[in-house]
Amino acid sequence: MIGKSRHLLGLDGLAAADLTRVLDAAVGMKEVSRRKIKKVPTLRGKTVVNLFFEPSTRTRTSFEIAAKRLSADAVNFTASASSTVKGETLIDTVKNIESMAPDVVVIRHKYSGATHMLSDRLRCSVVNAGDGSNQHPSQGLLDLYTVREKKGNLKGLKVVIAGDITHSRVARSDIYGFTRMGAEVFVTGPPTMIPPGIEHMGAKVAPSFEAGIEGADVIIMLRIQLERRSGALIPGLREYARFFGLNAQRLKLAKEDVLVMHPGPINRGVEISSEIADGIQSVILEQVENGVAVRMAILYLLCGGTDEVAD
């Protein structure tokens, strides 16, 4: 159980205490990942199915490693090599998988709301591994974890999320997560990529990219998602890089101990210069390491029972 749910579909609806519980559990998981023997028996006999209807390397591998480090059996399903290409509906495919009695299914789908719709129809736990441009809660949690580990606390931090906010499920989960933990979240990017009404989620729109970065404790850069037609919203990648790319000069506006983050995959020279992506302020690869720990915590907590008495 995470919060009051046996699913993890988004970070909205989770209280600060629920988020903290996942982050605290992940601390112990990171210790396991750094051992010589990187495996504990706690989810022995559980089955985790990764159902990815959209390409993914990081998230799928991360969930698979997370399941295996806890001794759960992890099964991967890739849509391109499945019955979906033979015309089976999404619900039928997932119902068939459910008949094989998994405990958790981790689902990525290109349509927003797909995981929510499926969670109503399944008896097992559902983890949203990214649904369209809606949410990507495990990424949001690993971003919270990485910042908390580095800064000690999230309260009062200035967090700026820059780039294609419209298409970004990471941005939405990050906005909910960071604001719930007491950080101040700004979004910035080309006006065409800032969705109207984003203020209602708790984020402020920075007047310019530079104004957003100024005094920031955390900068989260987003990728231009050409596969989601982001290209139609900007004149060109070179112009985007020039006006909205993070480079050494712009980074000087932020606090000296700023953290530069990116959910990956990065487009070097577009939203972030190589110098910054590989620089000392970049925690991009630590995000990936923490991703495994956070996903272990998610699987661990979801496989727990419903009794109110906790130890």
Add this chain to the structure above:
Amino acid sequence: MKGRRWRRILDHLEIDRAVKRIAFEILERNKGPRDLVLVGIPTPGPILAERIRRHMENVEGVRVPTGSLDITFYRDDIDARPRPMPKSTAIPVDVTGKTVILVDDVLYTGRTVRAALDALMDHGRPSKVQLAVLVDRGHRELPIRADFVGRNIPTGRHEEVHVLLTERGDKVDEVIIGEGEIS
């Protein structure tokens, strides 16, 4: 002291003597502090392990490596309930080839020790493992016994034994036994 149904079975002096005696017995049995590693099971095993370490240092002048070992991931009783939060594991040295002294507050069913043995083996291959507990209250469910015991105390299954230690914020060191709400 606690309410009517709770009574003290060890006071702070008795706890101190018991811990000191355990430290001496460990040194005697193992012919000195060489190759010893003290590993406490949270919580409060690491606090007791640290106290044992201090007594050993006073006698032998050697700092025995001391750490903590979380058993959350090795428990056999967590399916039906919300998952307990993992606690910290930090063992400062490689335990392979060492004599590990597992330290726990109360020995009861033996299931915690079973889990601790499994957890320990994932950190290396100790040449020996010995068990030190402050209180042995009986009711074993597994073939496990302690090598060093502070006090054997007969208990009923419905009773609870609590070890209060100042390091974890309790007012005094004491071991209490009872049932129901602690008032």
